[in-house]
Amino acid sequence: MTTVAPGRIEMITGPMFSGKSEELIRRLKRARIARQRVACYKPNIDLRYHRTAIASHSSQTHEASTVMTVEDLRATLFPMLDEVEVVGIDEVQFFSDDIIPLAVELVHLGKRVVMAGLDTTFAAEPFGPVPNLMAIADEVTKLSAVCMVCGAPAIHTQRLGQSQELVVVGAAGMYEARCRLHFQPWTDESGSEQLELLSTRETAET
Ligand code: ADP
Numbered sequence: 001m002t003t004v005a006p007g008r009i010e011m012i013t014g015p016m017f018s019g020k021s022e023e024l025i026r027r028l029k030r031a032r033i034a035r036q037r038v039a040c041y042k043p044n045i046d047l048r049y050h051r052t053a054i055a056s057h058s059s060q061t062h063e064a065s066t067v068m069t070v071e072d073l074r075a076t077l078f079p080m081l082d083e084v085e086v087v088g089i090d091e092v093q094f095f096s097d098d099i100i101p102l103a104v105e106l107v108h109l110g111k112r113v114v115m116a117g118l119d120t121t122f123a124a125e126p127f128g129p130v131p132n133l134m135a136i137a138d139e140v141t142k143l144s145a146v147c148m149v150c151g152a153p154a155i156h157t158q159r160l161g162q163s164q165e166l167v168v169v170g171a172a173g174m175y176e177a178r179c180r181l182h183f184q185p186w187t188d189e190s191g192s193e194q195l196e197l198l199s200t201r202e203t204a205e206t
């Protein structure tokens, strides 16, 4: 029986604008320089820039496939899994909890799994599967952004305006980074509704 050397789970997290996508892109590009084969995915909710790439706010990009659900990601990845050494996933907070056993399965198959996602919602609540992924990761990189009020390190994503939309992705000027002092949490239930909406959405599309 051949045993496969285990892979590695890397989580890159923090608020919006903290450089998660930049860091993911940097790691994937370095893997390709090392002649490793990379497959990158993002959920279909993030249509800000490209359907066929992940992108940072600083306009860096990396080729990626857009998938609807974790099942969709699996169906796209597994037929070519033998060819792939590194799996990148951006905006991982928008996937269902099914992403957790998939990451575990991939790491036992010897893959390096590098995921980036928000740790908290705009209501400052833990976001989807990210806390669990941080717990099972080999390495967690928690980045901070720059507070748009005072310039201090920012750990929060502030939603601006009065939009009642539960999930508003990347609309320009809708969000900014804030430090603890200048973050103003919403007092309604939007944060938990946001998570419910996402799980409903995945169920509906499966
Ligand atoms: P994330 O994926 O975490 O949202 P990105 O990697 O897309 O972050 O973008 C990071 C880039 O965003 C920074 O390098 C910088 O150019 C830009 N940026 C804009 N606003 C801020 C901010 N408030 N703090 C830090 N970087 C910012």
Ligand code: MG
Binding pocket: 020, 021, 022, 055, 056, 090, 091
């Ligand atoms: Mg990003």
